Amino acid sequence: MIEKMAIIMNHESRTVPTVPTADAAADRFPSECRPGLSRIADRGLDRVEDQERLPLLNANRAYQEAGIARFHTPGHKGGRGLAEPLAQLLGSAASYDICDEVEDPALGNDWDAAVAEAEALAARLYRVDRSFFLVNGTTSGIQALMLAALRPGNEIIMPRDAHWSAVSGLIMTGAIPVYLPTPFDSDAGVPGVPDCSAYEAALAAHPRARALFMINPNYYGIAGKVAEVAELAHRHGIPLLVDEAHGAHFPFHPDLPLSALEVGADGVAHSVHKLLGALTQASLLHVRGPRLDPEKVAGALRLVTSTSPNPLLCISLDAARWQMARQGEELLERTLSLAMAVRQELSLIPGLKVWGVERLGRPGYYDLDPTKVIVDVSGLGITGYTAERMLRKLGVQIELSDFTHVLALITIGDTPATAERLVGAFRRLAADLAVERGRGEAVAGASLLASLRLPEPQVAVSPRDAFFAPSEWVEWDRAVGRVAAEWIAPYPPGIPLVSPGEVVTPAVIEAVHQFSDAGAHLRTFSPGRDPRQGLLVMASA
Numbered sequence: 001m002i003e004k005m006a007i008i009m010n011h012e013s014r015t016v017p018t019v020p021t022a023d024a025a026a027d028r029f030p031s032e033c034r035p036g037l038s039r040i041a042d043r044g045l046d047r048v049e050d051q052e053r054l055p056l057l058n059a060n061r062a063y064q065e066a067g068i069a070r071f072h073t074p075g076h077k078g079g080r081g082l083a084e085p086l087a088q089l090l091g092s093a094a095s096y097d098i099c100d101e102v103e104d105p106a107l108g109n110d111w112d113a114a115v116a117e118a119e120a121l122a123a124r125l126y127r128v129d130r131s132f133f134l135v136n137g138t139t140s141g142i143q144a145l146m147l148a149a150l151r152p153g154n155e156i157i158m159p160r161d162a163h164w165s166a167v168s169g170l171i172m173t174g175a176i177p178v179y180l181p182t183p184f185d186s187d188a189g190v191p192g193v194p195d196c197s198a199y200e201a202a203l204a205a206h207p208r209a210r211a212l213f214m215i216n217p218n219y220y221g222i223a224g225k226v227a228e229v230a231e232l233a234h235r236h237g238i239p240l241l242v243d244e245a246h247g248a249h250f251p252f253h254p255d256l257p258l259s260a261l262e263v264g265a266d267g268v269a270h271s272v273h274k275l276l277g278a279l280t281q282a283s284l285l286h287v288r289g290p291r292l293d294p295e296k297v298a299g300a301l302r303l304v305t306s307t308s309p310n311p312l313l314c315i316s317l318d319a320a321r322w323q324m325a326r327q328g329e330e331l332l333e334r335t336l337s338l339a340m341a342v343r344q345e346l347s348l349i350p351g352l353k354v355w356g357v358e359r360l361g362r363p364g365y366y367d368l369d370p371t372k373v374i375v376d377v378s379g380l381g382i383t384g385y386t387a388e389r390m391l392r393k394l395g396v397q398i399e400l401s402d403f404t405h406v407l408a409l410i411t412i413g414d415t416p417a418t419a420e421r422l423v424g425a426f427r428r429l430a431a432d433l434a435v436e437r438g439r440g441e442a443v444a445g446a447s448l449l450a451s452l453r454l455p456e457p458q459v460a461v462s463p464r465d466a467f468f469a470p471s472e473w474v475e476w477d478r479a480v481g482r483v484a485a486e487w488i489a490p491y492p493p494g495i496p497l498v499s500p501g502e503v504v505t506p507a508v509i510e511a512v513h514q515f516s517d518a519g520a521h522l523r524t525f526s527p528g529r530d531p532r533q534g535l536l537v538m539a540s541a
């Protein structure tokens, strides 16, 4: 407890990195990691020297060095059977694409033992009871957490703007969502995170809820008061499950928001591939404390995981853990400095506004990951969707756009040169648009801000019942009053405008058309259908 308080106090007094001001790119965007050892040890996560091993890479290397003739899967046999273009692309990495068959403890290449060791190293680094390597992203981690914590018919209190992986968890478990509304900074159009009081009110109305679910941070990098929500959950004897897809880097730098793991969450899923150095799809699931049975989580993971987890993904998770243990704080120090410099440079460009820490403090807006650079482009006379397309033409791809913003991620993979590219593209965009100002698009974008608030959900049946019910596809003009059997969401961020089990209202249809007209990419369950035309609904009785 004292330790936790120390972490929280350390966090409350965190300082914002200083902003470099010199003109040359190299001066504006600092390139060197700060010398010195990582402060992971100071934060009590683990001793760096304990983290030097790379068990998965070494197990597969040992198998290769033993010169075994391969008469097992995968059929490409170390790369020889791959199509030439792919073989060229993968190079020697293809020979590491082996797992179960390498088992030979005498040779030191027992894959299962290596996975167990690698997961134990991750658990020690993140200071949890168990960590699990995930090869199907945080999606499978969230599904497994829900499968371990909930039974059909149990209630779970969660924000309505959860990623659709949480909705898939509801379908798998048969749990009933009690949705919390999303706080919304309507001046800036940036969604926040429900406060503890919202969870408290929902628990008072639904005292039999079996779990609380939180997103920390949301896609925009806004973090909530996880400690308070964890404490509330524990007072009621139930677990707090946290989707920390965008926060795998949090534990490694004091200037980042607190990780849910540091403040008492029971189960936390991290997309290591999103903001750290693992390959796409590679995530971690962490479990701690008495409220979630790690064996049950392990069993649930078997339901949602291939029996042939890709070894390259697993090796990448192990290597990302190794990298963070050795250099995490230095790499993130540099990343934060770059992000602050980018924020500063962008805020000097006429027509751009950068959403920053000065907007924090209200309920729902507790903390911000500054490496997520949220830029309001409405002052340029365009929507975020248009800005994304124009930036792409200037050779820059950003992570997400909405009616008024684009969101650029600065990560440990960035350098002063990439930062300069981003800022340069924005300067060019602003200059190109200066002549066209006032063509009205921004006004339209601003007037649509209200619709960024998700339509008020009306849950008619559980997501699971809606999913398994007979269904039919109907055009939007016949959909009002019907119960959705699928979700429809702009992607990214993948937050459904309507979810299975909810009544389709005129507000839902209006939101679908507004997002679609503005240029958002909409996705549904039924990829063959055009989401602008209609939706899968429960068949009429």
Ligand SMILES: Cc1ncc(COP(=O)(O)O)c(C=O)c1O
Pocket (backbone or CB within 6 Å): 136, 137, 138, 139, 140, 163, 165, 215, 218, 219, 243, 245, 246, 271, 281, 283, 492, 493, 494
């Ligand atoms: C908030 C949030 N949760 C969960 C996920 C799913 O993560 P993954 O892609 O690792 O399965 C995403 C993906 O974008 C997300 O943004």
